[in-house]
């Protein structure tokens with residue numbers, strides 16, 4: 461394996477909104493920064509990013525290209541590869557092993573690797589993904605105003621998503637796509653009944669579409685379920701297991717736990733964006749990346765160049 465002898469101040473894995481914001485802010489503090497990205501973001505197919513201040517409707521690729529251009533101008537080393545493994549040799553000596561046998565080292569590490577959605581195996585779904593098939597009501601509920609919507613999923617996730625979507629439409633159906641409904645709490649049934657949300661359990665055999673418009677879902681029993689939009693909620697998982705490799709504390713869904721400084725449970729390892737618990741929005745991911753950069757910067761500033769925390773500075777009476 462060939463080695464890059466240079467030790468960067470900050471190594472970032474993931475070049476989405478979180479990683480790129482962190483790279484830009486870290487470089488503005490004059491740190492040496494390497495950002496490694498495998499180019500496989502979660503929002504690969506969405507047509508536009510909604511609700512991002514000043515950039516409403518920007519395409520994900522456009523946002524990334526702008527972030528990468530700024531990063532380059534600021535001297536960030538951008539490497540388009542997969543990080544296969546990260547080893548912590550010492551308190552602040554991380555070795556990143558990249559695809560192709562390349563290796564690099566950094567003193568601080570930011571995991572901005574994002575998450576992945578579990579996809580229902582339904583022919584035609586990928587074709588309309590991002591245009592009329594979605595995973596995030598917060599991002600795409602607004603475009604569902606007054607439309608027919610089918611939620612694909614079961615249990616608490618599906619009920620929560622269906623209730624959330626009633627902010628924008630009263631025409632919501634849950635389809636479990638052959639899974640058990642898992643409506644094991646009375647509250648689920650009561651609320652679905654009150655809002656007139658039926659639950660179908662048939663398997664969906666295909667999505668019928670014309671261009672990016674959905675006409676209907678074909679069910680195994682021959683029924684044609686008319687709909688304009690589909691939201692699916694089967695599950696999520698971390699885009700990579702680097703957090704687990706390093707021993708970072710994670711929640712039940714695999715999100716990496718962080719404190720208010722976006723520091724993980726492992727010293728000098730930070731995490732930001734969708735891989736941390738909480739709302740999954742581009743603007744939040746970018747803000748977390750920026751805040752993590754501030755924290756990494758502070759942790760790299762020598763003690764002689766900063767004030768001790770207030771409690772420590774106060775001398776005993």
Ligand SMILES: Cc1cc2nc3c(=O)[nH]c(=O)nc-3n(C[C@H](O)[C@H](O)[C@H](O)COP(=O)(O)OP(=O)(O)OC[C@H]3O[C@@H](n4cnc5c(N)ncnc54)[C@H](O)[C@@H]3O)c2cc1C
Nearest residue numbers: 474476477478498499500502510543574599733734741742
């Ligand atoms: C269909 C869809 C529509 C959306 N619409 C909106 C919207 O309208 N508005 C909004 O605010 N948000 C939207 N979101 C959410 C938004 O896209 C995410 O919140 C945001 O992209 C998270 O940024 P991130 O940097 O944490 O992760 P990502 O953008 O997923 O980037 C993570 C990056 O890490 C890389 N990576 C992972 N593992 C490795 C590895 N081992 N080595 C190297 N690189 C690695 C991946 O290739 C990827 O490029 C949408 C999401 C989806 C899926």
